Amino acid sequence: MKIDKMLAIVAVSALAVACAPGSSEAPAAQPTGPVRTGAPAEKVTLSLVSTPESGAAIKAVIAAFQAKHPNITINYTDTNYDDYNKSLNLSLTSDQAPDIALLNSVGTTVKDGLVRSLAAYEKAYGWDKTYPSTQLAQWRVAADGSTLGSGDLYAAPAGFSLVGVYYNKAKAAKLGITAPPATLADFESALAKAKAAGELPLQLGNAQGHAAFTVQLIGQSQDGAENAAKWTFGHKGASFDTAGNRSGAQKLLDWAQKGYLPKDANGVDLQGAVTKFTQGEGVFFIDGNWDAAKIGDGLKAEAGFFAFPGAKATAIGTSVAYAISAKSESPDAAAAFLDFLHSPEASAEEFKAGFMPADPAAAEPETDTVMADIVAAWTKVNTDDGLVGFNNNATATMNDKLTAATQELIGGKSDPAGFITAIQDEWAKTHG
Amino acid sequence: MADTAVLPARRVGRETAAPPRRRRRGRLTPLLYVLPALIFYAAFVIVPWVHSLWISLWEWNGIGVATWAGLANYIEVFTDSALRSSLVHAFGFIVFYSVLPIGIGLVLAALVAATPWKAMPLIRTILFLPQILPLVAVGVIWKWIYSADGPLGLDSSWLGDFALAYPAVGLVGTWVSTGLCFLLLLSGIGKIEPSLYEAAKVEGCGPIREFWHVTVPGLRKEIAVAATVTIIAALASFDVVYVMTGGGPGYTTMVPGVQIYQLVFTAGRVGAACALATVLSLLTCAVMYGLNRLTRER
Numbered sequence: 203m204k205i206d207k208m209l210a211i212v213a214v215s216a217l218a219v220a221c222a223p224g225s226s227e228a229p230a231a232q233p234t235g236p237v238r239t240g241a242p243a244e245k246v247t248l249s250l251v252s253t254p255e256s257g258a259a260i261k262a263v264i265a266a267f268q269a270k271h272p273n274i275t276i277n278y279t280d281t282n283y284d285d286y287n288k289s290l291n292l293s294l295t296s297d298q299a300p301d302i303a304l305l306n307s308v309g310t311t312v313k314d315g316l317v318r319s320l321a322a323y324e325k326a327y328g329w330d331k332t333y334p335s336t337q338l339a340q341w342r343v344a345a346d347g348s349t350l351g352s353g354d355l356y357a358a359p360a361g362f363s364l365v366g367v368y369y370n371k372a373k374a375a376k377l378g379i380t381a382p383p384a385t386l387a388d389f390e391s392a393l394a395k396a397k398a399a400g401e402l403p404l405q406l407g408n409a410q411g412h413a414a415f416t417v418q419l420i421g422q423s424q425d426g427a428e429n430a431a432k433w434t435f436g437h438k439g440a441s442f443d444t445a446g447n448r449s450g451a452q453k454l455l456d457w458a459q460k461g462y463l464p465k466d467a468n469g470v471d472l473q474g475a476v477t478k479f480t481q482g483e484g485v486f487f488i489d490g491n492w493d494a495a496k497i498g499d500g501l502k503a504e505a506g507f508f509a510f511p512g513a514k515a516t517a518i519g520t521s522v523a524y525a526i527s528a529k530s531e532s533p534d535a536a537a538a539f540l541d542f543l544h545s546p547e548a549s550a551e552e553f554k555a556g557f558m559p560a561d562p563a564a565a566e567p568e569t570d571t572v573m574a575d576i577v578a579a580w581t582k583v584n585t586d587d588g589l590v591g592f593n594n595n596a597t598a599t600m601n602d603k604l605t606a607a608t609q610e611l612i613g614g615k616s617d618p619a620g621f622i623t624a625i626q627d628e629w630a631k632t633h634g
Numbered sequence: 635m636a637d638t639a640v641l642p643a644r645r646v647g648r649e650t651a652a653p654p655r656r657r658r659r660g661r662l663t664p665l666l667y668v669l670p671a672l673i674f675y676a677a678f679v680i681v682p683w684v685h686s687l688w689i690s691l692w693e694w695n696g697i698g699v700a701t702w703a704g705l706a707n708y709i710e711v712f713t714d715s716a717l718r719s720s721l722v723h724a725f726g727f728i729v730f731y732s733v734l735p736i737g738i739g740l741v742l743a744a745l746v747a748a749t750p751w752k753a754m755p756l757i758r759t760i761l762f763l764p765q766i767l768p769l770v771a772v773g774v775i776w777k778w779i780y781s782a783d784g785p786l787g788l789d790s791s792w793l794g795d796f797a798l799a800y801p802a803v804g805l806v807g808t809w810v811s812t813g814l815c816f817l818l819l820l821s822g823i824g825k826i827e828p829s830l831y832e833a834a835k836v837e838g839c840g841p842i843r844e845f846w847h848v849t850v851p852g853l854r855k856e857i858a859v860a861a862t863v864t865i866i867a868a869l870a871s872f873d874v875v876y877v878m879t880g881g882g883p884g885y886t887t888m889v890p891g892v893q894i895y896q897l898v899f900t901a902g903r904v905g906a907a908c909a910l911a912t913v914l915s916l917l918t919c920a921v922m923y924g925l926n927r928l929t930r931e932r
Binding site (some may be wrong): 295466468470474598602605606610613615 | 796
């Protein structure tokens with residue numbers, strides 16, 4: 203009888219699940235008809251989801267937008283960064299899907315038909331003329347749903363992040379470094395000088411894999427932004443095995459072995475490293491503008507920033523961008539809000555919150571602050587068309603892979619060739 | 635451990651004279667008693683488990699269209715070196731989560747039982763404290779302790795060191811489990827016949843022989859319970875590793891729990907995650923079966 207009962211239970215539960223998990227059909231085709239520009243005149247309520255970091259600015263932007271269009275209400279909610287990324291797809295498929303959602307990366311949102319193509323709105327509003335092409339490229343998705351850089355636009359940028367090199371001006375001056383290094387060789391000799399003077403040359407926290415920035419910056423400064431972006435965007439036939447990346451991996455290993463990096467870099471996370479840098483530990487520090495406020499508060503006038511040295515200015519950067527949910531019932535109103543994101547009011551709010559505005563002219567930092575340096579670097583990178591998306595976003599799992607692989611490289615558990623192969627193999631699982 | 639509802643022993647023979655209808659009802663009545671528990675157990679344990687078995691046969695990102703994968707996910711679990719090594723790490727944790735705590739707990743319990751102290755309630759509380767802390771908090775605390783600016787005054791963080799990270803994380807498991815094992819074993823010692831100890835003394839046993847020949851055999855059941863609970867904790871470990879190292883440096887502390895989480899939420903590979911989870915649960919069951927055989931009273 204016991205066996206009978208168990209069999210019965212198994213049979214019942216098997217019946218309950220005997221169909222393919224998930225939706226059985228491919229996502230519904232996207233609507234393609236004509237679209238309306240400008241905010242609609244009737245009463246509309248939209249919901250917007252974001253993360254606290256990006257949301258600080260967007261709340262102010264919403265307020266400015268609502269002041270202009272009193273008939274449109276935008277309800278704002280936020281979730282912390284990790285949880286947000288992990289739950290976004292589920293919330294976009296749910297019945298309570300938000301109208302407008304922050305995208306930190308494209309992921310599978312396009313493949314699964316969760317967000318709406320903005321091609322029609324882009325044309326109607328002329329976004330392709332408003333933004334430099336590299337600023338929109340990372341939100342263009344090809345028909346396969348995973349190759350980035352060309353195809354329909356799926357999100358509109360609100361503000362930009364930028365990864366470059368922070369430095370401690372006081373310590374640098376003591377070492378006789380008065381201007382930011384102009385070449386990789388200059389940068390290396392500055393690191394050597396710092397080491398000789400008993401300073402920590404390059405602050406780094408790699409518990410979450412941020413050494414990947416160093417490899418990417420060295421790599422793209424030699425390979426050129428355009429070539430580097432091909433790999434980041436997943437173009438067929440691209441390879442991580444380039445002269446630049448090989449040099450990047452080799453330099454990271456050399457620097458670890460020469461003691462240019464903290465000994466326990468693998469055990470310290472990014473915020474730990476930021477804290478140490480603001481406490482005067484380290485002459486240089488590779489990080490993004492999102493930590494500008496903390497570093498500026500800590501080091502005051504001693505905080506400086508420059509784009510990674512190279513023949514042309516290149517930087518790792520991405521935009522916080524907002525997409526319209528495929529389930530939204532008021533896409534026209536949502537698009538009107540997305541168009542507002544590059545307005546002078548919105549740009550000013552984004553800059554206040556630490557993001558680079560689409561239009562560098564909208565950034566008016568106080569002179570002689572780290573923000574002024576960052577804006578200068580941002581302008582230079584845009585002039586040279588040198589912005590490349592994060593290698594960490596090249597595939598869904600690339601961040602985990604880069605974390606483990608850079609830890610192994612720094613820890614002397616692998617060599618540059620092994621590192622390059624591991625990264626390329628991971629990439630090929632998605633884009634190969 | 636929720637499935638220990640036992641059918642009452644049938645009174646065979648006494649009801650042989652009763653009419654068939656009554657006997658039938660008599661047989662079904664006990665079932666009625668376990669029905670509520672059974673419904674919950676089926677709804678929240680058995681059905682989800684079978685469902686995850688089913689999903690493990692598909693390649694599915696949790697949202698989109700699923701494609702049939704057959705046993706491909708299982709083949710991957712056993713051939714992918716990263717997945718396999720995470721299983722090895724989990725079994726290695728048994729040393730830290732079970733063997734060490736039971737060993738330490740045995741010695742402590744024997745010492746405390748032999749010399750009753752006034753401060754006993756305080757000692758018990760302190761030793762048991764790690765058990766009642768949320769494991770996430772435990773992870774955060776120990777991450778700080780092992781860091782270069784922690785109270786140990788370490789030269790550099792142990793969690794970033796390829797050789798030290800694994801034992802460092804494992805020792806947190808020891809710290810958490812020891813209190814539980816100690817209390818379980820201490821209460822067990824109280825139930826051992828005092829005459830056995832007296833007999834041992836008469837026979838001229840020293841404290842060490844007394845420990846091996848009276849205390850340890852007398853605690854067989856308690857040791858089995860402690861081993862069951864802590865081995866399951868070792869194999870299913872997630873919180874502490876996730877908070878402290880996320881599986882790093884490299885993959886030195888990667889365990890199936892973290893891997894399953896990453897497969898679902900980062901890689902979007904729900905099928906592969908379910909396959910790994912199924913393999914882990916089957917291995918856990920196998921270990922529990924072996925443990926039961928070992929500790930069963932002869």
